[in-house]
Amino acid sequence: MSALQDLPTSADERPAPNADVLFIGGEMPLWQHLANAVMLAGLVTIAVAVVWVMSSLPRIDGQVPVHGLELPAKVARDSIGVPTITARSVRDGYFSIGWVHAQDRIWQMEWQRRIGAGRLAELVGAPAVETDKFMRTLGLYRLAEASFERLDKPTRDALIAYAQGVNAWIDAHRHRLPPEFLLLGTRPEPWRPADSLVWQRMMAMQLAGDWREDLLRAKLATRLDAKRLNELWPGTTDGPITLSAATAQSLLALVPEAVRPRQASNAWVLSGTLTESGKPLLANDPHLPFQAPSLWYLLTVEAPGLMVSGGTVPGVPFHLVGHNGRIAWGMTTTHADTVDLVIEKPSADGQSYQIGKQARPFLRRDETIRVKDAADVTITVRETQHGPIISDLIGGARPDQVVALRATALEANDLTAQAFLKMGRAVDWRGFTQALGDLHSPALNFMYGDIEGNIGFMTAGRIPRRKSGDGTMPAEGWSDRGDWIGWIPFDKLPQSLNPKAKRLINANNQVAGPRYPFLITAHWPIGARAERIDQLLQDRKALTTFDMSAIQADLVSLPALELRDLLGSPTTADPRANEALRLLTEWNGRMEPDRPEPLILNAWIEEVWRGLFADELGEDFAHFRAVRPFVLIDALTRHRHWCDDVTTAKAESCDEQVQTALDRAMARLSGQYGASVVSWRWATAHRAVFDHPILSAVPMLSRLGRTEIETGGDDFTVSRGTFAPGRFQHVHGAGLRAVFDLSNLSASTFVVAVGQAGNPLSRHYDDQALAWRSGRGFAIGQHLDHMATLELVPSY
Template structure:
């Protein structure tokens, strides 16, 4: 009989037992750690949920509030504010905005003031350097002193409301603050005004284009090439290569710029200032509506962000009503109605910014040359902070504006180059009165008052459309437009004076239209000025596809609110209807596989509708993206991504009139357009079949094309960021009324991320403004723990809209504010 060991009987503590014991102890310890982490996580989540503000009850002792006011949130989180004075209403709006969008407001003022790095660290320094150089916050502070007493009272009351919330809040700050270990400072009135300066730069970003075009010329392209790359609509080649060049040739300035230096300047341009240009607006007068009164429809197009830009609210005080889209941080109504008049805006796409190449004084590079001799730079010192680091930034300015090239090079580097670049822009004028104009637009009781208010709307230039309850309507391209020699398409000479601005175009000379005989006004960023005035307004109006489609639909529309809301959802692409018939003959007999033949059959029968449930938009988008790459990559190289947008007129002009562009200069073979078009189709089909399968009829545009809302923090987090990033299946394309602009070249889902479009839609019924309809992306709150975090998204994604009537559909979330 064999002897039994302690290990076999389960007794004893010999060495044979230790490995299992260690494993058990490790498992037990791991389980305990996981349980502890879960408990901590659960506790952390519970604590973070205390960041959701109290929206019912009473808050007493609010400094700056003169009489009681109330903030009610309806079932969607739309704000209903009532107060006994307009100023107290703005106080309540500031309080509510701070409750819903504190992190968004903090980021906006930090970016605008050039203090982002104090929150996010070194990564924020490039933004801070540029914003301090531009001096937006200093300009905002100067604007405060220019406001009328009435407008200033609203700005100050709003700031008091924000601070009233900061002083009385309890619990955790919103999660973004917690993650970064940051607490907000009190709100200042200038924090409100800097938003307008920042948005103005984003809506008038021509200087980005000037640098890109200068880099293209340095890379070997010609002026005639730029004519094609920025073609407005398909047309034959112009007679003479320089027919569209400015009257004064800027080659004297261009010759002084080094390609590498231009590259470095381009790399230093912050993404937060990149152009974001688009929107739709149209109006029908009473002769074309069922009610006999105008209907106005508007949907501004901007880059999609999380939180969204807009806050929807209805504000009531004696003699004061504001209903529509506000921006967190600002008390003035941006888009909406005041009970008497409704308005919306589109970007004019005019050129109101110029980069001036300034020659340095060869005898003293600390000075620069002017037509009157050598001049000293205006200088100031800015102190930047990032964590424990403190940096001193010397900001220089010339007679044209701030020296933006100093952001990426030292004064010694600039002296070696012999030049600097200065930016001239109406946005950078100290006497800008746009904030005052926004206030006065809200005060207007009719069309004449409204137009008078627009005289002070200085920057950015916008097409401001309006209609009033008396049946009047109009549109004014309001804003400061420089009178210049040439068109500002490329950097200008700063030292000769020949390309200096000669002042501003008079308000009376700006494009405008009042009460047209046709009974309709339409603008979708298309040209609003005669071609002979290009030297004033620039060369970059959008292709007229959206405007044409709106006019086409309005021709037989019944003019009802419902019909106008349906038109805002239209996804028919005139661009596709123009381009597909050009592409198909070039691939005749070049469809070797079943999937490609099926795709071409679908396109032949397609009406251009880029609805989310259709397969044809997938084929069209993939084909045009591949074609764009093949046509331009050999000419633009690394600059193609900066050019990025697939421009309808450029592709059509090349295929119809400029076959030389179809040859790929990187190959020994001379390709024709049929070769390039067929090759791009093969490339597109291969990529899409890998992604969506061989059965082309089952492809869906909504699987490839989804709205992606970028959050400055959550979208950058590994693993968890993908779960927190908000997306929505959408239709449309770059040239559809329901704007679905997308980027390509991203290997992650979706294939064609929809990143620019209508984040807000509204239709205003001037017969009864209570019947006006609204929709906005995402939700009322930016706090991911709030019940209002995604409260609008379902309606926005489905194309539905809702009213904001006098009384909310739910008044249980009612907060009383008391002095």
């Protein structure tokens, strides 16, 4: 008998449903119906959410109508998500850059402009109020708005076209936004040219000379004599000015992360006589604090009268590092001292301040900060002729301690955006340097190469000339001694074209010799990275792009070797310490991720640093924790009085400090990494972490936006591995690496940390992380016929 004969032949023969079985549409109790409904609603909600979130990923092929585009354009993306835009006019080129930036990075752009405008609290609430207060006090966004009309017409047109492209994408994707907008329950506002211009002013504050050090010096000057102070900051000539320790401490804590000064970048260029191709090679890797997504976005744009390829910043239409088929350029920060703190003398009623024998009224304006889920906060900003009063942000500040901040980034007339547009269109050294004449802030060093074989270097930007003093201490506002009396003349800024050495190198080291007639800064970063690059280029010829990338990935730390030799081999009864000393004696100075020596030496150095300076600096040691190698070397050799611990009755020697520091370091490392010294690894502690500013704060999603990777290096290796003192987490380094081959610019290579995409769900969010760590770059914009191509067509 077949199985079909066993089936019921009529409804009467079918078995009754089991009332105890839960299924949809059967006979169930009411509570089961409700449970099913809730479960179904939950599944539908999850499905809709998944579809909605996934729809935020960019479309990369096919055809899409775009309102505001004048003529068809194409966006071809390669295997790592780098777009090549082909447009039919300059206007549509900039429009398409805006559209593509928004497509991949709209959340980053929204976050970035809100920081600059002091409107972050509207998104995240009370935790951002203090940052907003500081940014509103600086007034960067107001200055950006005002400076737009001062730009020339081509620059204004480019900024307008870019904003129109961003807004075209926003208008078409209001219901398909990245997940951050869903989490915070917001949507992007229309983009404005000032949103692009404010980023440059934020960067100018971050790349200024370290004015927070001025505050620390002023605070320490209240209890350290001038000789001791000069040993901590060699070269300081300004005398101390009265600034209470409480005010200085409060101001140190006040500065938000977005504008804290940073050291940054390597760049060098070689003449064709040193290269295999006979044409110049140029390498550049700008350094900034790590973030996710990366600050940098790679892009090529081609249109009649416009061709540029290289590194852009989402929110800004112009290439900051790149080539245009004829010239290539990269940059480092000069670390010029372009910020001063000015102590003003206010009247008793706080309505005016003193300039010479005259009283001038403070300029005042009210700023209202909207706060999510809380009441608005209103602040009154006071300004003097020197700048905004930042001490008003301190609760309970002394009325006679009025501190203004003067910075080139706060100058009303700033044409820097115009300079970047012109640089991208220059075809030779003369045109390039003329473009740099419009670059006002920040002060930057530029490396240059062209297809004719020329190489060059130039410092550009406004660097103040002071009537007296070196800017290392707060100035007296009521006198004119620290006043700015103009800028270093543009034609007197350091520059070089086709030097006899056939190479030019800068890694934030000093750009002018002792006979240079103008003061750029009183304190230059140490030149260890530049010295190492020079070592690696010595007596070498026939160099290739591969050789340049290998230098960018170099892990030898020259200061580490010098400190290793200085610390020597103290006598110890600890077998672990003796094993560590044996390893260090045979070590080559390479900060390799798999070796124990970098971990041993850095822990030891940190303990020596703490032993020498923590006792006398007290609470201020927290601001002085990052080891300064040559200050430490001098303290162990020329200024040995630092070795005595002033908190003890016994006078400690430097040898004793070095030995006890080794014991402390070994105890610390053994507790963290185990008893086997040879099994320790630098990369166990030294990991580059790229955190998303929003997702990192959401417990269930924190891992989604985070990229973490083991790395080598330290603060002084060419492959920059700056770490957080005490924890060794890698927090600062190259966000972009580029190598330009002037014999074939289309073969130039790039890599960003950590990927092109801003959406954590994209495969391009961190797909360059491994290549970035190894220093391997990618050629972009090649083989367009084999890329995913999206056609943008005008929609009216």
